[in-house]
Amino acid sequence: MTEVAIVAEAPGGPTPLAGLAVEDPAALYRAMLADVLNTCERSGATVLVTVGPPESPTAMAAMQELIAEEALAPDAVRVEAQVGADHGERVHNIVEHLLATSDHRSVSVVYPETPLLRRSVIDAAAMRMRSADVVIAPDTTGGVSNLGLTAALPLQSLTRTTPAHAVVELAAAADQTVAFLEMTPRVRTDAALQVTVELLRARAAAGTEVPRRTARLLGVGTQQS
Numbered sequence: 353m354t355e356v357a358i359v360a361e362a363p364g365g366p367t368p369l370a371g372l373a374v375e376d377p378a379a380l381y382r383a384m385l386a387d388v389l390n391t392c393e394r395s396g397a398t399v400l401v402t403v404g405p406p407e408s409p410t411a412m413a414a415m416q417e418l419i420a421e422e423a424l425a426p427d428a429v430r431v432e433a434q435v436g437a438d439h440g441e442r443v444h445n446i447v448e449h450l451l452a453t454s455d456h457r458s459v460s461v462v463y464p465e466t467p468l469l470r471r472s473v474i475d476a477a478a479m480r481m482r483s484a485d486v487v488i489a490p491d492t493t494g495g496v497s498n499l500g501l502t503a504a505l506p507l508q509s510l511t512r513t514t515p516a517h518a519v520v521e522l523a524a525a526a527d528q529t530v531a532f533l534e535m536t537p538r539v540r541t542d543a544a545l546q547v548t549v550e551l552l553r554a555r556a557a558a559g560t561e562v563p564r565r566t567a568r569l570l571g572v573g574t575q576q577s
Contacts, residue, residue, distance in 0.1 A: 354458040354478040354500065356397040357446050359434070360385055361404040361464075362411035363418050368465060368512065373542050380569050384539065385464035386422035387563030392462060393424045395474040398454070400430045402446055407433040440510035448504045457481075461499040465539040466491075467566040468551055473498065473533050485528035490516045491538035492547050498536065503528060512540065 361367060361381070369377040369384075392399045403415045412433060420426045436442035443461060450459045458481040460474060473489055477500040480487045486505070489498035494515050505522050523530050537548045552572040555562045562572070 353396045353398070353456060354460050354474075354481065355450055355454045355456045356392045356395070356399050356460045356462050356474060357450060358385070358388060358392060358399070358401045358462050358464060359404070359443060359446065360401055360415070363414045365404075365411060365414075368540060371541075372539070372545055374545070376569075380566070381464060382418065383565035383569045384467040384563070386418065387467045387566050388462060388464050388469055389419070389422060389429070390424055391469055391471050391563070392474060393429070395471045395478075397460065397474055397478065398430075398456060399428070400432060400450070402432050402434045402442075404434050404442070407435075439512055440508045440514075443510050444504075444507035447501055447507060451501070451504055458500060458502045460487075461501075463497065463538060466497045466536050467539070467563040468548060469498065469536050473536065476533055480531045480533070483529075484531035486519070486523040486530045487533060488516050488519060488530065489533040490535050492535060492544055493538075493541075495538060497538040498533065 363382050367378050367381040369381045374380050401415060403411055415431050419429050423429050434442040435445050447459050458478065460477050477487045477498065481500050481502050485502050487500035488496055491497040495513055496516050496519060505526055520530050537544050539545050539548055549570050552562055552567050552570065556573050
């Protein structure tokens, strides 16, 4: 299969959702992180949670505590600190390190801000990477919500808002093939949040599985956990 690296910020620290029009961005981020963690665990992938800067015993302890409380199998989830001066350098280092040391031949980079990420997408990414070098699940703005790689790319220029086409250009420059997965909203703006809320409502109304913590915080009724 593949190894999934969740690129997260430490609970209780600065949150990528700080600019959203929600009552408690930190609580929403924690809920999304826990939901995405469980989704990754239910897939066939090995799960690594990487903790963003600043690296400190407090940040690592906070993440370990969240995993102990929320993970389906806490002992099976690894936690490592991110290393690098900015987002792109940290993601680049994560991918390069895992491809060099993991028993798996591919790595998927996943973000906590994608609570609608489905287990089938993670499994599909692993399957697609048997024939493609790079697999991208775009978000609703044309950015990247999930990035799978079988070989290192120079990702140092990657930002939280880098468009998918820029990653495709990096792959093309390295003579790597690209495949795409279904679009998944990545909550970084109020518009993306609203898309997520509407899709949560649709899933709940259909009686299909929803990320229960995120749905509860956003006031969406759930029929499954």
